Amino acid sequence: SRLKDGLSKTKKGITDRVDQLLKSYVKIDEELFEDLEEILITSDVGVNTTMDIVEQLKDRVKSKKITDAIHVRDELKEILSDMLGDEQSNLNIEPSPAIILVVGVNGVGKTTTIGKMANRFKKEGKNVLLAAGDTFRAAAIDQLEVWADRVGVDIIKHSEGSDPGAVIFDAIAAAKSRKADVLICDTAGRLHNKKNLMNELGKVFKIVDREYPQASKEVLLVVDATTGQNAISQAKVFKEAANITGIVLTKLDGTAKGGVVLAVKSELNVPVKLIGVGEQMEDLQDFNSKDFVKALFG
Numbered sequence: 001s002r003l004k005d006g007l008s009k010t011k012k013g014i015t016d017r018v019d020q021l022l023k024s025y026v027k028i029d030e031e032l033f034e035d036l037e038e039i040l041i042t043s044d045v046g047v048n049t050t051m052d053i054v055e056q057l058k059d060r061v062k063s064k065k066i067t068d069a070i071h072v073r074d075e076l077k078e079i080l081s082d083m084l085g086d087e088q089s090n091l092n093i094e095p096s097p098a099i100i101l102v103v104g105v106n107g108v109g110k111t112t113t114i115g116k117m118a119n120r121f122k123k124e125g126k127n128v129l130l131a132a133g134d135t136f137r138a139a140a141i142d143q144l145e146v147w148a149d150r151v152g153v154d155i156i157k158h159s160e161g162s163d164p165g166a167v168i169f170d171a172i173a174a175a176k177s178r179k180a181d182v183l184i185c186d187t188a189g190r191l192h193n194k195k196n197l198m199n200e201l202g203k204v205f206k207i208v209d210r211e212y213p214q215a216s217k218e219v220l221l222v223v224d225a226t227t228g229q230n231a232i233s234q235a236k237v238f239k240e241a242a243n244i245t246g247i248v249l250t251k252l253d254g255t256a257k258g259g260v261v262l263a264v265k266s267e268l269n270v271p272v273k274l275i276g277v278g279e280q281m282e283d284l285q286d287f288n289s290k291d292f293v294k295a296l297f298g
């Protein structure tokens with residue numbers, strides 16, 4: 001499956017190493033747990049989350065009197081499963097109309113994610129409109145337009161350097177008059193500092209609340225899985241600056257360190273709603289924790 005293919009590097013980075021480790025052990029001792037810790041930490045699971053996982057594992061091994069290293073695998077799988085929690089958090093885009101604000105720093109895959117979402121919604125028969133709210137870079141506007149053409153949806157844009165709030169205002173007016181089901185808005189991907197970010201996003205959010213209160217609203221933060229713990233710190237800044245309702249983790253196909261999914265889940269308390277597992281239109285999936293663990297551990 002696409003998910004399994006997309007996670008093949010992470011499977012090598014985590015599961016295959018865990019399996020190798022468990023195969024080579026004859027008894028369960030402190031050294032085994034330390035080696036497990038090492039695998040998880042180097043897979044970007046994060047130090048705190050790793051400690052938590054290994055502590056749980058030790059407790060289970062003790063209370064269940066597990067003596068066979070291979071059974072440790074089942075316990076680990078279950079702990080990860082529990083940690084990832086609810087199977088799936090759906091996008092809040094029903095009932096229509098809906099507005100999705102997409103935030104995140106440049107290069108993480110924001111434009112691509114917007115294009116992929118637009119494609120998906122259009123295929124579902126929805127009337128989709130895009131807004132080029134990142135007016136700070138001409139390239140951002142152009143790239144979004146390329147995706148709009150590719151998918152075959154309309155885009156509202158102003159020229160480079162214009163007020164992002166004005167773009168969103170116009171886009172909402174257009175969404176109303178064209179009866180769009182979903183309006184997907186790009187936003188500026190600059191991250192000078194938190195205050196700046198809050199100001200920029202704050203203006204846009206105010207316009208949305210004032211002009212489109214009837215819309216179902218989703219605020220998606222896009223982060224790049226290949227940047228590991230950096231993605232976590234970025235997410236923390238954005239979380240303080242805006243009311244993030246979901247996370248999109250892109251480029252999972254490009255990293256062996258997909259353990260970052262666990263760190264996001266346990267350190268941010270915002271659901272991962274979508275994952276990117278490739279550059280093509282179809283490479284955007286709902287994040288489903290059961291499927292995720294299954295793709296890794298079978």
Ligand code: GDP
Nearest residue numbers: 106107108109110111112250251276277278279
């Ligand atoms: P933006 O600056 O945040 O809008 O980033 P872009 O959408 O332009 O994406 C930056 C690069 O990442 C492009 O080359 C995309 O093709 C690539 N990209 C985005 N999402 C994914 C993904 O899920 N997997 C892979 N492998 N590449 C991706």
